Amino acid sequence: MxxxxxxxxxxxxxxxxxxxxxxxxxAAPLVGALLMGIDRKxxxxxxxxIGPPILQPVYDxxxxxxxxxxFLNRLYIFYAWLYLAFMILVVVLLAMGQDILMVLFVHAFxxxxxxLGAMSVRSPYSRIGASRKIMQMVAYEPILILFVVGIYxxxxxxxxxxxxxxxxxxQPLLFTLPLLLPAYFAxxxxxxxxSPFDVSSGHHAHQELVRGVTIExxxxxxxLIEIAHFYEVFILFFIMAMFWSTNLWIGAGIAxxxxxxxxxxxxxxxxxxxxxxxxxxxxxxMLLALCNxxxxxxxxxx
Amino acid sequence: MxxxxxxxxxxxxxCNSCNGCDIEFLACLTPLYDLERFGxxxxxxxxxxxxxxxxxxxxxxxxxxxxNVYIQVPDPKVVVAIGVCTSTGGIFADCYNILGGIDKVIPxxxxxxxxxxxxxxxxxxxxQSLAKLEAKRAGKKVEPARKPTFTFRPPAEAEAPVTPSxxxxxxxxxxx
Numbered sequence: 001m002x003x004x005x006x007x008x009x010x011x012x013x014x015x016x017x018x019x020x021x022x023x024x025x026x027a028a029p030l031v032g033a034l035l036m037g038i039d040r041k042x043x044x045x046x047x048x049x050i051g052p053p054i055l056q057p058v059y060d061x062x063x064x065x066x067x068x069x070x071f072l073n074r075l076y077i078f079y080a081w082l083y084l085a086f087m088i089l090v091v092v093l094l095a096m097g098q099d100i101l102m103v104l105f106v107h108a109f110x111x112x113x114x115x116l117g118a119m120s121v122r123s124p125y126s127r128i129g130a131s132r133k134i135m136q137m138v139a140y141e142p143i144l145i146l147f148v149v150g151i152y153x154x155x156x157x158x159x160x161x162x163x164x165x166x167x168x169x170x171q172p173l174l175f176t177l178p179l180l181l182p183a184y185f186a187x188x189x190x191x192x193x194x195s196p197f198d199v200s201s202g203h204h205a206h207q208e209l210v211r212g213v214t215i216e217x218x219x220x221x222x223x224l225i226e227i228a229h230f231y232e233v234f235i236l237f238f239i240m241a242m243f244w245s246t247n248l249w250i251g252a253g254i255a256x257x258x259x260x261x262x263x264x265x266x267x268x269x270x271x272x273x274x275x276x277x278x279x280x281x282x283x284x285x286m287l288l289a290l291c292n293x294x295x296x297x298x299x300x301x302x
Numbered sequence: 303m304x305x306x307x308x309x310x311x312x313x314x315x316x317c318n319s320c321n322g323c324d325i326e327f328l329a330c331l332t333p334l335y336d337l338e339r340f341g342x343x344x345x346x347x348x349x350x351x352x353x354x355x356x357x358x359x360x361x362x363x364x365x366x367x368x369x370n371v372y373i374q375v376p377d378p379k380v381v382v383a384i385g386v387c388t389s390t391g392g393i394f395a396d397c398y399n400i401l402g403g404i405d406k407v408i409p410x411x412x413x414x415x416x417x418x419x420x421x422x423x424x425x426x427x428x429x430q431s432l433a434k435l436e437a438k439r440a441g442k443k444v445e446p447a448r449k450p451t452f453t454f455r456p457p458a459e460a461e462a463p464v465t466p467s468x469x470x471x472x473x474x475x476x477x478x
Contacts, residue, residue, distance in 0.1 A: 040338075048333040052341050059308040059341060063352070066305050066439060068376040070349065211347055218349035219376050 024095035032230030033057040067219035079117030080224045086110030087231035097164025118213035129212020132200040139281040140187035146289035150177045153301040172244040179292035183285035194266035307432040309341040313351035319358030322418035323385035330421045348374040359387035361399040372408040378438035380411040380431040389449045415450035
């Protein structure tokens with residue numbers, strides 16, 4: 001079996017240059033859906049329930065496609081498609097070993113498409129959800145940018161933002177970015193809409209703002225949002241696996257550990273306010289990330 | 303594949319219930335009964351829902367709200383009416399503002415009898431409604447449910463022909 005992505009992607013590129021990105025684009029939502037299903041099962045077991053089948057997220061999406069398409073305005077649907085398209089683009093960029101900074105920006109555009117969609121309807125819950133989503137971005141985007149800066153400084157001279165350069169590193173990213181892993185983990189908890197940060201569209205608490213930003217999406221359009229979220233789950237943990245890029249299995253182990261840790265955090269914590277989230281993220285994880293960058297400069301990486 | 307039956311999301315609407323049925327419905331989602339193992343999610347939004355779960359005796363004031371929530375649920379959809387109040391008005395039947403059953407406002411697919419019904423009965427009602435949900439998706443004509451009679455009349459008496467009563471008071475709780 002291939003022990004790192006480099007060999008696997010090189011093997012696929014040998015057959016056809018578009019093969020590796022195509023495999024990633026097809027596999028990403030399946031992996032994301034499976035992770036979400038495992039998430040629901042583990043959460044149920046923690047709460048002493050039996051829980052839905054692992055494939056439940058897939059059934060949910062298939063069900064949503066069978067429903068009547070109801071919509072308020074065409075722009076609203078366009079933003080749902082845009083959200084999905086940008087998420088797919090992120091996967092393609094990652095698979096092609098492109099610029100991580102670009103990946104970050106496209107990922108932010110995807111979230112902004114969701115926010116614009118939520119802002120384009122007159123539902124007050126949708127508007128509040130959208131403004132809270134913006135607050136979430138304010139909380140985690142600085143950490144992601146510092147993470148990208150950290151990756152840049154970790155690559156050998158001349159520095160590079162390319163994901164392919166990360167895959168070529170001699171030592172794992174974790175050795176140069178040890179403090180950025182917990183900081184990135186906190187950002188993942190926000191992106192996954194998990195407690196204590198599930199303020200804009202609760203992942204388990206469907207009554208919180210009646211699911212905020214997705215309130216007016218129904219049927220197939222909600223399915224698009226769900227599929228985009230599957231992609232997002234895959235992207236978040238794929239990037240977490242990049243902390244140990246020299247060996248695929250250790251990287252996957254780190255990503256899985258992060259995945260189980262966020263389920264535990266979700267079940268062990270209450271939902272807190274938006275401003276508490278910003279205070280916490282800027283005081284804790286962002287400080288960790290900054291220390292890591294300063295330390296890299298101290299090591300003479302700049 | 304019967305995708306609708308695998309992931310029914312329920313929205314719960316309380317039209318003037320005493321909260322007994324609401325608590326029993328929420329009990330279905332607790333670890334003891336765990337409706338979520340059938341894929342049922344208690345969702346707060348009618349636009350995401352497949353099953354409209356109604357409790358309480360509908361009155362003139364909230365009938366239009368109930369109708370509005372029903373319209374917002376995308377097709378195919380089913381209505382599960384929980385408790386005797388939803389079928390006849392129950393203990394509130396003689397109040398001046400009670401319409402006498404939610405079927406006066408929206409079509410009902412399953413009535414769950416009881417005051418309040420046990421969680422087992424509610425789960426049974428939900429499972430029965432799934433068959434109707436799939437039938438509606440297949441384009442079959444689904445007849446509205448018949449009201450349960452045995453919750454306010456003993457079964458033996460229910461078999462016997464009912465003496466005609468004055469219009470508007472037929473089938474009300476407490477009269478039998």
